[in-house]
Amino acid sequence: MRKCYKCDKKAQVYLPQHRLAFCKDHYLEWFDNRVEKTIKEFKMFDKNSKILVAVSGGKDSLSLWNALAKLGYNVDGFYINLGIGDYSQKSKELALKFAKKIGKTLNIVELKDEIATIPEMKTYDNRPACSICGTIKRYFMNKKAKELGYNIIATGHNLDDEAAVLFSNTLNWSIEYLKRQYPVLKEENGFIRKVKPLCKISEKESAIYAILSGIEYIEEECPYSVGATSIDYKLFLSQLEEKSPGTKLRFYSEFLRKMYPILQSYEEKVELGRCEICGEPSMNRICSYCSLKMKLQAKKEKTV
Amino acid sequence: MRKCYKCDKKAQVYLPQHRLAFCKDHYLEWFDNRVEKTIKEFKMFDKNSKILVAVSGGKDSLSLWNALAKLGYNVDGFYINLGIGDYSQKSKELALKFAKKIGKTLNIVELKDEIATIPEMKTYDNRPACSICGTIKRYFMNKKAKELGYNIIATGHNLDDEAAVLFSNTLNWSIEYLKRQYPVLKEENGFIRKVKPLCKISEKESAIYAILSGIEYIEEECPYSVGATSIDYKLFLSQLEEKSPGTKLRFYSEFLRKMYPILQSYEEKVELGRCEICGEPSMNRICSYCSLKMKLQAKKEKTV
Ligand SMILES: [Zn+2]
Ligand SMILES: [Zn+2]
Ligand SMILES: [Zn+2]
Ligand SMILES: [Zn+2]
Numbered sequence: 001m002r003k004c005y006k007c008d009k010k011a012q013v014y015l016p017q018h019r020l021a022f023c024k025d026h027y028l029e030w031f032d033n034r035v036e037k038t039i040k041e042f043k044m045f046d047k048n049s050k051i052l053v054a055v056s057g058g059k060d061s062l063s064l065w066n067a068l069a070k071l072g073y074n075v076d077g078f079y080i081n082l083g084i085g086d087y088s089q090k091s092k093e094l095a096l097k098f099a100k101k102i103g104k105t106l107n108i109v110e111l112k113d114e115i116a117t118i119p120e121m122k123t124y125d126n127r128p129a130c131s132i133c134g135t136i137k138r139y140f141m142n143k144k145a146k147e148l149g150y151n152i153i154a155t156g157h158n159l160d161d162e163a164a165v166l167f168s169n170t171l172n173w174s175i176e177y178l179k180r181q182y183p184v185l186k187e188e189n190g191f192i193r194k195v196k197p198l199c200k201i202s203e204k205e206s207a208i209y210a211i212l213s214g215i216e217y218i219e220e221e222c223p224y225s226v227g228a229t230s231i232d233y234k235l236f237l238s239q240l241e242e243k244s245p246g247t248k249l250r251f252y253s254e255f256l257r258k259m260y261p262i263l264q265s266y267e268e269k270v271e272l273g274r275c276e277i278c279g280e281p282s283m284n285r286i287c288s289y290c291s292l293k294m295k296l297q298a299k300k301e302k303t304v
Numbered sequence: 305m306r307k308c309y310k311c312d313k314k315a316q317v318y319l320p321q322h323r324l325a326f327c328k329d330h331y332l333e334w335f336d337n338r339v340e341k342t343i344k345e346f347k348m349f350d351k352n353s354k355i356l357v358a359v360s361g362g363k364d365s366l367s368l369w370n371a372l373a374k375l376g377y378n379v380d381g382f383y384i385n386l387g388i389g390d391y392s393q394k395s396k397e398l399a400l401k402f403a404k405k406i407g408k409t410l411n412i413v414e415l416k417d418e419i420a421t422i423p424e425m426k427t428y429d430n431r432p433a434c435s436i437c438g439t440i441k442r443y444f445m446n447k448k449a450k451e452l453g454y455n456i457i458a459t460g461h462n463l464d465d466e467a468a469v470l471f472s473n474t475l476n477w478s479i480e481y482l483k484r485q486y487p488v489l490k491e492e493n494g495f496i497r498k499v500k501p502l503c504k505i506s507e508k509e510s511a512i513y514a515i516l517s518g519i520e521y522i523e524e525e526c527p528y529s530v531g532a533t534s535i536d537y538k539l540f541l542s543q544l545e546e547k548s549p550g551t552k553l554r555f556y557s558e559f560l561r562k563m564y565p566i567l568q569s570y571e572e573k574v575e576l577g578r579c580e581i582c583g584e585p586s587m588n589r590i591c592s593y594c595s596l597k598m599k600l601q602a603k604k605e606k607t608v
Contacts, residue, residue, distance in 0.1 A: 175562050251475050
């Protein structure tokens with residue numbers, strides 16, 4: 001029988017990549033500490049920051065919100081109702097329930113009132129749903145956070161997410177993307193600072209944390225994410241991880257430690273302007289959200 | 305029925321990553337051209353160079369020797385008899401037979417006359433056999449090439465080899481190794497120029513070339529290479545390749561095109577000295593070959 005690394009109780013959790021075993025309480029403590037350490041390592045924010053967690057209703061975003069609240073940060077939630085049938089209905093309910101449980105505010109944007117639901121947009125736009133959804137989320141997170149007076153957006157991206165994206169960008173040596181792969185995106189040009197405090201926490205670790213904390217979360221993946229390539233890369237990395245525990249964490253953190261600084265000296269600053277329609281930051285005259293909206297309106301008018 | 309891309313004959317070979325099909329003759333022509341293109345792309349050598357191919361008796365080194373001879377280069381072979389039982393015996397015979405067939409010189413070093421066979425050294429040194437063998441091969445290739453008046457050493461490393469090493473160095477972000485991952489190692493500090501003209505040819509392509517050219521090669525891997533980690537990475541990359549043909553080639557060539565130049569600006573030149581015993585280039589006072597030899601002698605004396 002494995003014992004907890006911190007006390008004499010029977011271990012409930014074993015983490016092969018760290019070679020650590022914990023009882024329930026000491027696991028939760030370890031997780032919170034690891035999140036705190038990551039926040040400090042990358043100078044993400046402090047106790048004076050007004051933080052908005054992007055909540056999907058899944059294990060990662062709720063675990064993150066839970067840990068930040070326990071650590072004493074000033075942190076509310078932000079939920080975008082994408083209008084994806086049962087999936088959105090259920091995830092919204094769980095997000096609201098959790099907000100009530102920890103006594104924090106959940107700010108909600110109803111996509112159908114702002115532009116249109118994702119399934120509706122999908123019929124007008126033939127990009128993959130995940131790509132439309134990404135544009136939408138980035139746009140509203142940034143805009144609403146500013147309107148509501150927050151200065152930090154925290155997302156629940158975990159180590160598996162970050163390692164898979166890094167892997168994909170590395171296979172192609174996409175220098176422009178690799179340059180920007182960092183758990184902090186600084187505030188600039190009308191963008192609010194964005195941070196990923198779970199970047200060194202694996203998917204499994206975050207699921208265990210949610211379960212042991214008694215958090216009810218939505219287990220289904222978004223129906224549109226099925227078949228996305230990043231999922232393949234996650235599978236490959238998991239195989240490597242199984243053969244040699246710690247590979248994923250090493251791949252990601254050594255990138256940040258050794259390669260990221262080298263890439264920074266090659267940074268060519270891209271001058272960001274403002275969207276002529278909505279005033280949000282944009283590389284082009286019209287931002288990608290407004291382009292999406294115009295395209296949608298044009299097609300709607302056509303079909304009338 | 306697939307037809308040859310060049311003529312109307314039935315195709316015998318299909319290359320999914322290039323989406324090309326060839327009859328036997330046009331495949332051999334494609335292979336030779338691809339080797340020639342790689343030589344030109346990386347400015348490896350020209351028709352005035354005196355080239356020595358490191359021959360193991362396997363498909364890669366014999367295919368390389370064959371292609372270079374057909375392309376009209378001035379190229380002989382170099383074989384080190386490692387003294388690994390049947391494996392060495394058989395590979396030496398096949399190398400000699402091939403040399404005779406194409407009418408070229410095969411220079412041979414008998415390891416047992418120079419220092420000791422690999423199996424013998426293995427009993428005195430507890431590093432992995434592949435690591436001892438690497439030291440030995442690098443040392444003699446360089447020393448003998450100079451003595452014999454060659455100015456280029458060409459090795460049969462193929463795309464699968466290079467991609468696996470790149471993958472391994474990338475998983476750890478070993479900047480020092482990544483910096484040196486290039487198919488040409490320039491002549492400097494007493495080292496002869498080393499080149500890898502098959503770096504854009506896959507293992508499968510080189511095997512097909514050997515078979516269609518009627519080359520007899522040793523199919524067994526070196527008995528000591530079994531279980532080496534690079535083999536695992538080859539498996540992983542092959543899985544990726546199967547899902548998405550071209551991944552391996554893209555990973556390797558995009559590294560050379562986009563990341564390698566960035567890493568070069570970070571090069572700190574290491575001043576190489578000469579070995580105090582043998583005079584060959586060395587990072588330390590005594591080169592790793594001579595250290596090996598001293599260790600061996602010390603242990604032999606002890607056991608007498
Ligand atoms: Zn405990
Ligand atoms: Zn706009
Ligand atoms: Zn043909
Ligand atoms: Zn020496």
